[in-house]
Structure formats: C-alpha cells, structure tokens
Amino acid sequence: MKVTAPRLRTASRPDAAASPPLTTSAADVGMLLLRLAVGLLLAGHGAQKLFGIFGGPGLSASGKGFAELGYHPGEFFAGLAGASELLGGLGLAVGLLTPLAAAAVVGVMINAMATTSSNGLWADKGGMEYPLVLASAAIAVAAVGPGLLSLDRPFRWRHGGWLPAGVAVGLGAVGAVVVLAFT
Numbered sequence: 001m002k003v004t005a006p007r008l009r010t011a012s013r014p015d016a017a018a019s020p021p022l023t024t025s026a027a028d029v030g031m032l033l034l035r036l037a038v039g040l041l042l043a044g045h046g047a048q049k050l051f052g053i054f055g056g057p058g059l060s061a062s063g064k065g066f067a068e069l070g071y072h073p074g075e076f077f078a079g080l081a082g083a084s085e086l087l088g089g090l091g092l093a094v095g096l097l098t099p100l101a102a103a104a105v106v107g108v109m110i111n112a113m114a115t116t117s118s119n120g121l122w123a124d125k126g127g128m129e130y131p132l133v134l135a136s137a138a139i140a141v142a143a144v145g146p147g148l149l150s151l152d153r154p155f156r157w158r159h160g161g162w163l164p165a166g167v168a169v170g171l172g173a174v175g176a177v178v179v180l181a182f183t
Contacts, residue, residue: 024148031147032095038137039093042105046085049078069115070183077179084108092141095150099157099167102138106172109135111179135172142168 048056057065059078066081067074084104091101112131119126145160146152157164 028147028149031141031144032149034137035092035095035141035146035150038134038141039089039091042085042089042134043093046082046087046089049082050086072183077183080179081108081111088138092138095146095152098146098150098152099142099164100171102142102168103171103175105138106135106168107175107179109138110172110176114176114180139165139168
C-alpha cells in the first residue's frame, strides 16, 4: 500500500476506521425533493378530508362523498383514507418508516384507482393517472430507499431494496383488498 498525505491524515484520526465521512449526493437531494413533493401533497390531501383545511370539504362532507361511491359507513372510510394520506404522506416526506408509509399510500391509491377505473386512464374528472403516479412514486421511494436525508437514516431500509418495496406493495395491496371487500 502506497503511503500518501491523505491516507496519513485519515489514518491519524481516531475515528477514521469507525465511520467514513458522509457526503450528500445528488441522489440524496433528488430523493428528498421527490419525498417532499409527493409526501406533502398527499398529507395536504388527507388534511383536506379530515380537517377541511386547504379548501377541503372536511370529514362529514368527505364521508358523504365516500358513501356515494359505495363506501359504507362513508365517514369511517373517509377518515381511513384521510389518515392514510396524511400519515403516509408525512412519513414519506420526512423519510420515517418508509416501507410502511409507502404501503399506506399504495393502499389508498389502489382504492382511488378502483373507484375511478370506469373513467379510464385519462379523464377530465377522476381519471386513474394521478393515483397511479402517486402509488408508483411511493413504491419507487421504498425500492430505492429514502436516502441519507431522512429520519430512516439509521435503519437498513434507508437503502431500499426488494424487501422494503415488497412490504410497500404487499401491505398496500392487502389493505386495499380488505377495504374493497367491505364496500
């Protein structure tokens, strides 16, 4: 091994072998931007349903809309969808329990696609394209991992992989099937 000045400086630090210096990559910043955009938009959408903020209808009116779509009791399912969007969106935004946050998003987006499937992929009112993109983004975040700029930084799933992606898809699909079975 060739001895160089940078190696000597690194070797002279007592913590050099324990932890290499962390650098923020463009991928980490890009993943942060994706998580913030998707997560905060979903969280806002959930807050509209639950609390009537950001110009939303609130839980009672959302419940009536859910009942018209065949979800009974409508207010319960509106609350479930709103909580899934709010908590799943916030989890994605900050990168906390990312596979579970992505599963919440996938589950509610599968239900959104199921209720809009008769409208087709693209429609002026209620096409499937928006929930499909949001579910895909949540799965992609779980598959790639939330990155270093996340609260999941100390956990293994920060790097993503097949298991976190499978958890997001599997739990999301099971949750969606259970909800759809009761409608």
